[in-house]
Amino acid sequence: MLYAQAHFTLPAWxxxxxxxxxxxxxxxxxxxxAITLSRLNLDHGSGGPFGAAVFDGEDRLVSVGVNRVVPQTCSVAHAEMMAxxxxxxxxxRYRLNEDGSRFVLATSAQPCCQCYGATVWAGIDALLIGARSADVEELTEFDEGPLPADWVGELEKRGIAVRRDIQREAARAVLRRYGEQGGPTY
Amino acid sequence: MLYAQAHFTLPAWxxxxxxxxxxxxxxxxxxxxAITLSRLNLDHGSGGPFGAAVFDGEDRLVSVGVNRVVPQTCSVAHAEMMAxxxxxxxxxRYRLNEDGSRFVLATSAQPCCQCYGATVWAGIDALLIGARSADVEELTEFDEGPLPADWVGELEKRGIAVRRDIQREAARAVLRRYGEQGGPTY
Incomplete structure (x- = not known):
């Protein structure tokens, strides 16, 4: 008998x-x-200290995501993937901007190698990042995984603008708290 | 109102x-x-021409996956991700081999940038690949996305052995048929 489905949910809060x-x-x-979501996810014990959100071209919220790896026992369930x-x-739509409209992903920390790859296909026009990968690896035990050397350039070549260090200190504060608590890493 | 869940299914066949x-x-x-699954997915019109399967250390099947991007309207639903x-x-388990047991992913074609990143976290010990990325890009319109220059070495550093060109001609035949039919690319 094959297990032929997977179901992901965001926490009720x-x-x-x-x-x-x-x-x-x-x-x-x-x-x-995105950072508020990362902090609330830590407060509620509903996953790792990462949050993300998708917005449309009119600055309206389309979706949110938080890390759900442990509660959903699935390594795919990172915040960006959920969003x-x-x-x-x-x-x-399997590519959000396929109709020519514009979408943005905001994330509390730089996407890991999995979320980086997913970003290439998701159909966004801009990626807004709080903490750097170096912050994640300094403040927690998380590994961000291997990326192309020019990971920003590879996204920009595909029409995805990248902006970093937005509210970086606030994002670092959540990561620091997680690191000090010694939560699970995966 | 937030859309707070995602549900993925494999086709009934x-x-x-x-x-x-x-x-x-x-x-x-x-x-x-994996290649048989890629071909059957094409035959049934239930997604793109890609298949994958996870096996345990006793060569028993744990799960399978086929590409479900179009039917599930989700860019995450690649064959390897589904598996x-x-x-x-x-x-x-969010990391398959966390208990020290051994797992293998077999895939009909080299993982794209998203599935490559997912492979780093999934908890497998070996990655077996049919067609190369160059085959995918030669025979279809699919883009495989940006990878680290030494993508094999980065996996092997993390304990994931990589073997390529397994049944490559059979894998290429499915891709060629998809390319000739002119199916959607995404």
């Missing part, structure tokens, strides 16, 4: 914690939401 | 097409199954 009615104008506000999956299932 | 009782001894038999997700949900 998401619905109370996220304001879906407002607009998130500017890069700072978008990454701030992409939920956005694509909501809009029913 | 999987249950009839795959023999879960036998053992798959040797690398050739494992990749042969990892189903294996991890079946075994309830």
């Amino acid at each position: 998401i619905h109370e914690a996220v304001d879906t009615a407002r607009t998130y104008t500017g890069d700072e506000a978008k990454v701030e939401l 992409y999956m939920c956005a694509q299932q909501r809009l029913q | 999987i249950h009839e097409a795959v023999d879960t009782a036998r053992t798959y001894t040797g690398d050739e038999a494992k990749v042969e199954l 990892y997700m189903c294996a991890q949900q079946r075994l309830q």
Whole structure:
């Protein structure tokens, strides 16, 4: 008998914690939401200290994600992957911007090798990053995995603008707390 | 209102097409199954021409995957991702080999940048590959995405042995048919 399905959910607190009615104008506000999600995920013990969110071209929230690796026993369930999956299932498009509209992913920390690759296919136009990979590896035991040497250039070649160090200190603070608590790494 | 879940399924024909009782001894038999899945997925119109399977250290099948990007409207639903997700949900482990047991992924074609990154975290000990990326890009319109220059070495550094060109001609034949038919690329 084959196990022929996989099901991912975001934690229940998401619905109370996220304001879906407002607009998130500017890069700072978008990454701030991702970092807030990373902190709340740690507070609630519902996964690792990472958050992400997808926005459309009018700065409206399309989806959010938090790390769910341990609760869902699945290495795919990183915050960025959850945000992409939920956005694509909501809009029913396997490439978000295939109709020419514009999408942005904000993430609390630089995507690991898996989320980096997923970013190439998801159909976003810009990637906004809080903490650097060096921050993740300095403050926690997480490994970010191997990337192409010019990982930013490879995204930009494919039409994805990259902006880093947005609210970096706030993002680092969540990672530091996780590292000091000694949570699981995977 | 947030869309807070994602659900992936393998096509119904999987249950009839795959023999879960036998053992798959040797690398050739494992990749042969992955290639058969890639061909059947094309025959059934249930996704792109890619298949994958996870085996345990006793050559028993743990899970299979086929590309489900279009039917599931999700860029995450590549064959290797489906196989990892189903294996991890079946075994309830986010890193398959965390208990010291051994796992192998066989795939009909070299993992793209997303599946490459996922392979780093999934908890496998060996990666068996049919067609090369160059074959995929020669015979179809698919892009394989950016990888680290020494992608094999980066996996081997993390304890994942890589073997390529297994049943390569059979894998190429499926890709060629897809390319000639002019199926969607994504």
